Amino acid sequence: MLLLTFGSLPAAQADTPADLPETVTDGQGPEQHEPARQAIESDPAHDETTAQAEKPDLQPTEAAEAAEAAEAAEAAQIIADYQSAIDRREALAGPFDPELSELTFALGRTLQRQNRLEEAIQAFRHAMYVNRVNNGVYSLSQEPMLRGIINTHIQLGFITEAAEAYQKLLWLHRKTYGADDPRTLPLLDEIGQWHLRAYNARGRRDDIYHLNIAHGVYNQALVITAQQHGEDHRNMTGLLYNSAMTDYYLDRHQKKYANSWENTDLLSERFQQARWVADDPFLSKNYFQNGRRANARMIDILEQDPSASAADKATGYIKTGDWFMLFNLTGPAIDNYQKAYRVLQQTNDAALIAALLGEPKMLPRPIDSGIMETEPVLTATSTERSPAQPETSMPDITEAVTSPSIPAAYVMLAVDISEKGQPRKITTLSVSPEGGDGLERRARKTIIDTKFRPRFDNGQPVPTEALPVKVLIQ
Numbered sequence: 001m002l003l004l005t006f007g008s009l010p011a012a013q014a015d016t017p018a019d020l021p022e023t024v025t026d027g028q029g030p031e032q033h034e035p036a037r038q039a040i041e042s043d044p045a046h047d048e049t050t051a052q053a054e055k056p057d058l059q060p061t062e063a064a065e066a067a068e069a070a071e072a073a074e075a076a077q078i079i080a081d082y083q084s085a086i087d088r089r090e091a092l093a094g095p096f097d098p099e100l101s102e103l104t105f106a107l108g109r110t111l112q113r114q115n116r117l118e119e120a121i122q123a124f125r126h127a128m129y130v131n132r133v134n135n136g137v138y139s140l141s142q143e144p145m146l147r148g149i150i151n152t153h154i155q156l157g158f159i160t161e162a163a164e165a166y167q168k169l170l171w172l173h174r175k176t177y178g179a180d181d182p183r184t185l186p187l188l189d190e191i192g193q194w195h196l197r198a199y200n201a202r203g204r205r206d207d208i209y210h211l212n213i214a215h216g217v218y219n220q221a222l223v224i225t226a227q228q229h230g231e232d233h234r235n236m237t238g239l240l241y242n243s244a245m246t247d248y249y250l251d252r253h254q255k256k257y258a259n260s261w262e263n264t265d266l267l268s269e270r271f272q273q274a275r276w277v278a279d280d281p282f283l284s285k286n287y288f289q290n291g292r293r294a295n296a297r298m299i300d301i302l303e304q305d306p307s308a309s310a311a312d313k314a315t316g317y318i319k320t321g322d323w324f325m326l327f328n329l330t331g332p333a334i335d336n337y338q339k340a341y342r343v344l345q346q347t348n349d350a351a352l353i354a355a356l357l358g359e360p361k362m363l364p365r366p367i368d369s370g371i372m373e374t375e376p377v378l379t380a381t382s383t384e385r386s387p388a389q390p391e392t393s394m395p396d397i398t399e400a401v402t403s404p405s406i407p408a409a410y411v412m413l414a415v416d417i418s419e420k421g422q423p424r425k426i427t428t429l430s431v432s433p434e435g436g437d438g439l440e441r442r443a444r445k446t447i448i449d450t451k452f453r454p455r456f457d458n459g460q461p462v463p464t465e466a467l468p469v470k471v472l473i474q
Helices: 030-041 060-093 098-113 117-135 140-156 159-177 182-202 205-229 235-256 264-271 287-304 310-326 330-345 350-357 439-448
Strands: 369-373 378-382 409-417 423-432 455-457 460-462 464-473
Touching: 060 098, 098 117, 098 140, 117 140, 140 159, 159 182, 182 205, 182 235, 205 235, 235 287, 235 310, 287 310, 310 330, 310 350, 330 350, 330 455, 330 460, 409 439, 423 439, 439 464
Parallel strands: 378 464
Antiparallel strands: 369 378, 409 423, 409 464, 455 460
């Protein structure tokens, strides 16, 4: 099971939604919680909080258990302190006192850290309600509360609710800045990436709405960027690549579910507040050609920009090569990798060449995988895929987030990678937990379905033996 991070798209509406959504990061500095801190410290109960002293004669296991118990007791006391301070403040200044928003937001953060997620959502909603009463329904000061709600929904695995919260966050930004303001660009890109991750978590027939929203988001972001900076500005390149990845997903989904655009009722419901998305999002299109053109534009912009470094240009070629490799077009993929290699040779930076092309790279994974981190040990997350699910992949611009409450099993493998990026010999090194039912089979299936960027030596793709790969299985 995958729970997703980094929703739906809101149009500029005349009236605020009845229940404004919820969201992710907070980015709040300590000074922003000063009223909450002062209120807590003024609570007599706060002075009664004691920390359990660590006993020097405890064994390591006992010491760890004692430390964990002390931490839980301290967290419980902090939560009680916040609740006491909230009650006292409400009794003193009324239910809409601005300080209550700070206190309940801080309470929500503490509850979230303690994995009391349903309670955290209620606290964030209360904080946002008080904030709206004091600052207005369009105030962006609600964003930390919205992001807290979104993040908590994601931890719970409530993808639809998280999508709706993202929709409302974008609605706020568009109300504040305007529909075509460049200040909405970071959020548009974030939402696009999030929907790609959300699609990758399941990739079922009706999850096409994630892709159509991502498609609309990136189209809108490209239009805004071109209006602000021009068609050939460097800021276009990342959006073009993300757009091309969306086209890849759409192409795969279209081939797996040829009639997935027929049932538009459900999709229309999810698009009802996204009227600026293309009028015909459910029509079949040549997404491969669209993506290829987007990659070509990205390369052209980088080649023509005098400020683009060799690493920038090489990365553009490598991303394009990866995109072709996902379509099993090995020839164009290798050609782009070699162009990147020639560009990098001009830098005489052996470390940079090794970092970008000196080892195999696990490419965006099929639907049965969620996490892929390319480090000394490659990591993938696998869930069992039924025959009805499509093969798709997740762009490496994102990470999936797994629930900390779900322990992951894993399988360590050694994989031989051919010069064409194909996994060959797969050797199982270890399985955890030992004797896990079907874990080895699922891990090997994950790798068999994976595409890799091959390792390059002197500008030529070469095979790699015994590449260590850790497959996490939820």
